[in-house]
Amino acid sequence: MKLRSWIGLGLSAALLATSSQVVLAQNADALNVEGEQIGTPELLAAACKEGQVVYYTGQSDADERAIVKTFEARFPCVKVSVVSAATGRLYERVQTEAQANQRYVDVLMFSDEVLAAKLIEAGFVEDWMPPSDAAYGDTYKVKGKWYAGSGQVMYPVYNKNLVQGDDIPKGWKDLANPKFKGKFGFFPISVGGTSWMTYAFLIDRFGEDFLKELKAQQPKMFTTYNTVMLNLARGESEIGVSSSVNEYVVRVKQNAPVVPVHPEEGVPFIKMVMMQMKGAKNPNAGELFGNWYLSKEGQTSVVNVRGATSARLDVDAAPGNPPLADLKPWALSNKEMVEQYEALIKKVEAIII
Amino acid sequence: MTATDIAGSPREGWRPTGRTIAQWVFFPLFFLTLLTLILLPVLILVLGSFLSEPPRALQIDLGGLTLNNYREVIADPEFLLMLANTVKAAVMGTLGAVFVGIVLAWMVSRTNVPGRKFIEYSAVLPMMMPPLVGAFAWDILGSPQSGILNILYRSTGLEGGINLYSMAGICFVFIIYYSPYVFLFTTAALKNADASLEEAAAMCGAGRLRVVLQITLPLVLPAILSAALMVLVLLIEIFAIPAVLAETAHIKFISVQIWKMIGFAPPKVNQASALGVMLITITIVLVMVQHKLTSKQSFVTVSGKGSRPRVMEFGGIRWLFSGIAFTYLMIAVILPYFALLFISTKGSLFFSTASQMLDTSDLTLDYFREAMRDPIITHSLINTLLVCAGTVVIGVVLYFAIAYVVHKTALRGRRLIDIISVIPIAVPGLIIGLGYLWSWISIPIGLYGTLMIIILAYVSQFTPQGSRAIGGSLIQIHKELEESSRMCGGGFFYTMRRVVIPLCMPGIFAAMVLLLVLSFRELATALFLYTAKTQVFSLVMLDMWLRGSTNYVAVLAIFQVSVLLVIYIAGSILRQRSDRSA
Numbered sequence: 001m002k003l004r005s006w007i008g009l010g011l012s013a014a015l016l017a018t019s020s021q022v023v024l025a026q027n028a029d030a031l032n033v034e035g036e037q038i039g040t041p042e043l044l045a046a047a048c049k050e051g052q053v054v055y056y057t058g059q060s061d062a063d064e065r066a067i068v069k070t071f072e073a074r075f076p077c078v079k080v081s082v083v084s085a086a087t088g089r090l091y092e093r094v095q096t097e098a099q100a101n102q103r104y105v106d107v108l109m110f111s112d113e114v115l116a117a118k119l120i121e122a123g124f125v126e127d128w129m130p131p132s133d134a135a136y137g138d139t140y141k142v143k144g145k146w147y148a149g150s151g152q153v154m155y156p157v158y159n160k161n162l163v164q165g166d167d168i169p170k171g172w173k174d175l176a177n178p179k180f181k182g183k184f185g186f187f188p189i190s191v192g193g194t195s196w197m198t199y200a201f202l203i204d205r206f207g208e209d210f211l212k213e214l215k216a217q218q219p220k221m222f223t224t225y226n227t228v229m230l231n232l233a234r235g236e237s238e239i240g241v242s243s244s245v246n247e248y249v250v251r252v253k254q255n256a257p258v259v260p261v262h263p264e265e266g267v268p269f270i271k272m273v274m275m276q277m278k279g280a281k282n283p284n285a286g287e288l289f290g291n292w293y294l295s296k297e298g299q300t301s302v303v304n305v306r307g308a309t310s311a312r313l314d315v316d317a318a319p320g321n322p323p324l325a326d327l328k329p330w331a332l333s334n335k336e337m338v339e340q341y342e343a344l345i346k347k348v349e350a351i352i353i
Numbered sequence: 354m355t356a357t358d359i360a361g362s363p364r365e366g367w368r369p370t371g372r373t374i375a376q377w378v379f380f381p382l383f384f385l386t387l388l389t390l391i392l393l394p395v396l397i398l399v400l401g402s403f404l405s406e407p408p409r410a411l412q413i414d415l416g417g418l419t420l421n422n423y424r425e426v427i428a429d430p431e432f433l434l435m436l437a438n439t440v441k442a443a444v445m446g447t448l449g450a451v452f453v454g455i456v457l458a459w460m461v462s463r464t465n466v467p468g469r470k471f472i473e474y475s476a477v478l479p480m481m482m483p484p485l486v487g488a489f490a491w492d493i494l495g496s497p498q499s500g501i502l503n504i505l506y507r508s509t510g511l512e513g514g515i516n517l518y519s520m521a522g523i524c525f526v527f528i529i530y531y532s533p534y535v536f537l538f539t540t541a542a543l544k545n546a547d548a549s550l551e552e553a554a555a556m557c558g559a560g561r562l563r564v565v566l567q568i569t570l571p572l573v574l575p576a577i578l579s580a581a582l583m584v585l586v587l588l589i590e591i592f593a594i595p596a597v598l599a600e601t602a603h604i605k606f607i608s609v610q611i612w613k614m615i616g617f618a619p620p621k622v623n624q625a626s627a628l629g630v631m632l633i634t635i636t637i638v639l640v641m642v643q644h645k646l647t648s649k650q651s652f653v654t655v656s657g658k659g660s661r662p663r664v665m666e667f668g669g670i671r672w673l674f675s676g677i678a679f680t681y682l683m684i685a686v687i688l689p690y691f692a693l694l695f696i697s698t699k700g701s702l703f704f705s706t707a708s709q710m711l712d713t714s715d716l717t718l719d720y721f722r723e724a725m726r727d728p729i730i731t732h733s734l735i736n737t738l739l740v741c742a743g744t745v746v747i748g749v750v751l752y753f754a755i756a757y758v759v760h761k762t763a764l765r766g767r768r769l770i771d772i773i774s775v776i777p778i779a780v781p782g783l784i785i786g787l788g789y790l791w792s793w794i795s796i797p798i799g800l801y802g803t804l805m806i807i808i809l810a811y812v813s814q815f816t817p818q819g820s821r822a823i824g825g826s827l828i829q830i831h832k833e834l835e836e837s838s839r840m841c842g843g844g845f846f847y848t849m850r851r852v853v854i855p856l857c858m859p860g861i862f863a864a865m866v867l868l869l870v871l872s873f874r875e876l877a878t879a880l881f882l883y884t885a886k887t888q889v890f891s892l893v894m895l896d897m898w899l900r901g902s903t904n905y906v907a908v909l910a911i912f913q914v915s916v917l918l919v920i921y922i923a924g925s926i927l928r929q930r931s932d933r934s935a
Contacts, residue, residue: 060899092790093881101410115619254703256701
């Protein structure tokens with residue numbers, strides 16, 4: 001090899017080393033997310049080496065892909081593989097993968113705290129203490145195990161083309177207005193953690209008799225909150241109860257004639273439980289991703305992409321949505337929920353299916 | 354090994370013959386393949402229905418044997434109502450589909466109705482629309498308040514309208530999307546049926562109606578019964594149409610209940626398996642009834658003799674027949690496509706009056722542009738095409754082998770192969786995915802998380818349709834043709850390559866097109882098997898639907914239907930060329 005070639009090679013190597021240093025320095029800066037340090041340089045280096053996170057989520061695939069774009073822009077060395085499915089289906093996959101010793105998932109988020117408790121009990125969940133731990137109140141986490149990575153509230157919604165004047169609902173009790181008999185969209189408790197918490201809230205605030213009043217309204221029972229909303233927005237129902245996330249999509253992004261009601265009595269807050277999985281192939285990338293997701297930037301992205309509600313009080317509500325505090329959120333702690341779970345299902349199903 | 358060896362000609366002596374090798378080497382290997390591919394996932398589901406804990410990764414705790422799952426399912430106060438709804442809708446849908454399918458088949462194959470070639474090609478087009486998309490399109494057209502048809506109807510000052518959120522509405526959509534199955538089976542049988550009996554009846558003075566009812570219909574009765582059975586089974590299991598239309602109507606279906614049991618939290622997979630086993634049992638009973646009915650048809654004369662079908666010459670009334678057929682096709686084919694196109698280009702789908710609906714100021718192609726720019730959609734489309742190709746290649750080889758063993762050999766155990774090959778049609782796609790997950794994840798060849806696991810699941814799932822499409826052609830090939838080849842010195846593989854496969858090409862083509870269509874539109878089977886890298890198109894569409902992005906669902910549905918139409922047209926052209934060259 002000629003001298004000129006050696007010099008060229010040397011220069012290239014030096015350039016490469018310098019640029020790697022620059023990239024590393026840039027990545028290290030990336031760990032500072034709006035003043036929060038979401039990890040150590042060692043965690044970042046290990047995460048970059050792993051290069052990917054496998055993320056199972058109960059939230060919409062399209063929404064999650066939009067959310068993780070912000071993460072991937074901040075940490076280009078880590079790609080996020082999203083697998084989205086209903087909570088029950090995710091649980092079954094995670095259980096089967098763990099029992100087959102084929103740990104595919106690194107980070108899991110779904111809407112059922114009781115199923116999360118079962119995974120913890122089975123030893124499938126890794127200990128995890130994100131730097132933003134203090135930003136999450138005790139109701140919104142099981143310290144060191146899981147954190148509310150996303151949230152939504154449930155409230156009454158009505159079609160403003162069909163419901164006007166004195167008929168406009170102001171609170172939960174208006175759902176029992178006989179005018180809405182047969183025109184009321186609702187859901188059974190068996191849909192999952194979200195519906196469970198809604199029924200728990202209704203019984204806590206208004207007693208079991210209120211469920212009987214709702215039953216007398218001959219509600220249309222849907223199996224997804226999306227169909228409650230679409231049915232309402234298209235004028236097939238006049239009033240309904242739905243999740244703020246599904247309501248937000250049709251009201252803000254599709255200009256549907258629907259109006260949410262923010263009752264004086266408050267609204268149930270439903271947590272999306274995020275956890276790190278034991279035996280994961282990409283534990284460092286998973287932890288970095290989870291830390292980012294719970295950061296203010298991550299939560300702002302979650303809120304803005306899908307109209308979700310963050311358990312972090314320092315995160316602004318999505319444009320067009322009121323702040324969480326104004327909604328008077330109601331939630332049970334994980335302990336209370338686990339204790340009451342089965343009994344409440346039986347109690348509710350005896351009244352309304 | 355020769356064809357005759359496999360067909361079972363007796364040989365003297367203890368030296369291993371072709372048949373011995375086929376029986377003791379090929380057959381066990383083949384059986385093991387089918388066992389893993391088809392039987393294992395089904396058996397694990399059946400077993401799961403009797404266990405207290407799911408048999409995940411083949412970890413079976415026999416100490417937990419119980420009948421509680423069945424008790425719990427049956428004790429559900431709404432179980433009988435769900436069962437009654439499911440059976441009622443399936444029977445009504447089947448009867449309607451049989452009626453429509455037979456009438457259209459008769460028109461195109463036995464009458465001089467104008468435009469019958471066009472009717473023949475159009476009548477199968479609803480098959481190109483997946484049931485979820487079809488139900489979605491009809492929801493847009495026929496929902497009571499905001500359905501396009503109802504808004505237009507009320508704008509004339511009239512009251513009332515149609516209501517798709519009803520048992521009648523659900524059955525109507527069933528008929529539209531399942532009559533093509535009856536049409537295909539019946540048309541093929543009518544074209545092959547010996548016309549001499551009809552001619553004889555006509556010469557003896559029988560009127561047209563009497564010939565149709567007493568000669569033509571009995572001639573093709575086995576084909577009609579087969580099609581009716583298949584439609585009935587598919588309608589008992591179908592999830593997408595009830596999921597879209599039945600909830601608002603307060604009508605509960607078993608398939609939707611299975612969906613809830615698996616997707617909801619906490620998941621009740623053992624109880625869902627029990628419900629699935631009940632559906633499997635119903636299907637097996639139906640198959641046995643059909644077998645008993647068709648086995649009595651000793652007067653059936655469907656053959657490959659090549660007699661020309663007898664065409665009834667109608668006068669002016671043929672225009673009325675043609676009008677009826679075209680009106681039906683307008684409703685079944687054009688209207689849903691129009692609804693999808695309309696929603697995919699309309700800025701807002703929340704309209705309640707004709708003027709809002711017909712307002713063109715918000716028409717846009719933005720949804721198409723955004724969908725085409727979305728890498729996930731492109732990626733899932735590529736995945737789907739790869740899955741389709743893999744399913745066709747592996748499926749056709751496997752189904753040909755099944756059909757050949759069943760119809761062309763005397764191997765012991767071939768009836769068992771026949772029975773195994775029909776089982777997947779009895780298992781709802783919603784839960785068979787669970788069976789694949791539970792059983793195949795433990796096979797240590799790195800299948801899980803790859804496209805191959807989805808391909809193999811589809812190959813397994815579509816075995817009944819594929820093996821029967823090929824089997825239908827194989828049956829028509831006379832044994833003498835294979836024997837002649839052998840007499841001339843042709844070995845087994847030579848005879849296969851030069852005689853059997855070329856003669857079987859129409860069936861192989863039919864199976865290929867069917868597999869492409871079915872694997873492109875399949876939704877439920879992949880739900881437990883896909884990953885971010887192996888997501889298929891129909892799952893992206895489901896995600897959009899669950900998210901409430903209705904306009905995008907319509908755009909994706911148009912993509913999907915367009916691709917399926919191209920496949921269908923290409924398949925038809927290839928089939929015609931193959932027919933001409935044969």
